[in-house]
Amino acid sequence: MRYMLLIYTDESLAATASEADMQAVMAAYYAYDAETMAAGVHQLGEALNSVTTAKTVRVRNGKSLVTDGPYAETKEQLGGFYTLQCKDLDEAILWATKCPGIKSAPIEIRPLVDYAA
DSSP: OEEEEEEEEEEHHHOOOHHHHHOOOOOOHHHHHHHHHHHHHHEEEOOOOOOOGEEEEEEETTTEEEEEEEEEOSSSSEEEEEEEEEEHHHHHHHHHSSSSGGGTTOEEEOOOOOTTT
């Protein structure tokens, strides 16, 4: 089954982190990538740009309304994701606990819909 790990982060922490801290975080993510690839569960993983670059689009009365930023104001923002092929939810939970982002914010696990099934 495919699962998406949604990695939340507090962007203000990155803004105050030192270069050495950022290099350590990236090294942890590169190691995690390598581990998921070696285990054969890695399908896709990406980091997202800051919420300051985000736009939210809605249609109201037949017209598009574009606003800056994410839909909700929260302390934690969606910072990236992984799509993993796991045998079950327990394995997806295991991979979420190994994700470097878990040290500072939650990881949301969502099963992906299999339309072919």
